[in-house]
Amino acid sequence: MTHNYRGRIAPSPTGYLHLGHARTFWFAMERARSEKGILIYREEDLDSNRCRKEYSEAAIEDLDWFGCEWQEGPDKAGMKQPYRQSERMPIFLKAWKQLKEQGLIYPCEKSRKEIRTASENIQNTDLEPIYPEAWRPSSDVADNIDSPEGYNWRFKVPLDRKIDFHDENLGPCQFYSGKDFGDFLVWRKDGIPSYELAVVVDDIAMEISEVVRGEDLLISTARQILIYEALGATPPRFYHAPLVVDSSGDRLSKTYKSMSLRELKQAGHSPEDLRTSEAWWSGIEDSLET
Numbered sequence: 001m002t003h004n005y006r007g008r009i010a011p012s013p014t015g016y017l018h019l020g021h022a023r024t025f026w027f028a029m030e031r032a033r034s035e036k037g038i039l040i041y042r043e044e045d046l047d048s049n050r051c052r053k054e055y056s057e058a059a060i061e062d063l064d065w066f067g068c069e070w071q072e073g074p075d076k077a078g079m080k081q082p083y084r085q086s087e088r089m090p091i092f093l094k095a096w097k098q099l100k101e102q103g104l105i106y107p108c109e110k111s112r113k114e115i116r117t118a119s120e121n122i123q124n125t126d127l128e129p130i131y132p133e134a135w136r137p138s139s140d141v142a143d144n145i146d147s148p149e150g151y152n153w154r155f156k157v158p159l160d161r162k163i164d165f166h167d168e169n170l171g172p173c174q175f176y177s178g179k180d181f182g183d184f185l186v187w188r189k190d191g192i193p194s195y196e197l198a199v200v201v202d203d204i205a206m207e208i209s210e211v212v213r214g215e216d217l218l219i220s221t222a223r224q225i226l227i228y229e230a231l232g233a234t235p236p237r238f239y240h241a242p243l244v245v246d247s248s249g250d251r252l253s254k255t256y257k258s259m260s261l262r263e264l265k266q267a268g269h270s271p272e273d274l275r276t277s278e279a280w281w282s283g284i285e286d287s288l289e290t
């Protein structure tokens, strides 16, 4: 048994947490516990337009009520040593610089709409829009730029490369860069790193040995593996947990106020009830009464 397991839970304070979050975080906690490891609480609060202090405080309170425990990050009673991405800009900028110096990222002035339209002309619209290869600028375009400011920056993905990884829950997974996803954002024009970059830089800095998160982020793992390689780091293990869905198969989102942990609490459910409920085991929220 390994004793240096380091896991993390990484909520974004953009809404109240729901049962799906609680279940993923519970898995993360149990896996850390069974390895006698450490669980870190990291708040992913880079997007100041969407994140609210109220949700940040509510998440800590709700997870504490639910019985989740972590060893590093915000103290349940107050704010001991919070890890907030918004306070960690220097390490993200350092990674941006490293990627730029390797010629792996480029500034992009195309709008999302332009990319969608161009992509629809060449492929099935169900797939995520792929940034056209022909639009990549010449390789020296970023040479004289020394700050990410003012541009969207994209990672130049290898074309048609198979990215294989083993998921601890789902088994072998594979994606093709350039086909399943194209050049993705690493830095946003509004001045913050993208989710993909920030999460990798932080998981490296915090020496995370296993990432436990929702299955909706499976394809992100393939993108993130490319960033790990570019930064010369070894990816952690991954465990993608099944999502809680409604009876029509749609995933829950934090906008589902009715299934927030606080509403479930108000409706009289105890954490034990919830963890033994059909919703918990079946992953179907409609089996739970509010």
Ligand code: GLU
Residues within 6 Å of the ligand: 010, 011, 012, 044, 199, 212, 213, 214, 217
């Ligand atoms: N902050 C992300 C979310 O709330 C989680 C990202 C991750 O675990 O990698 O969906």
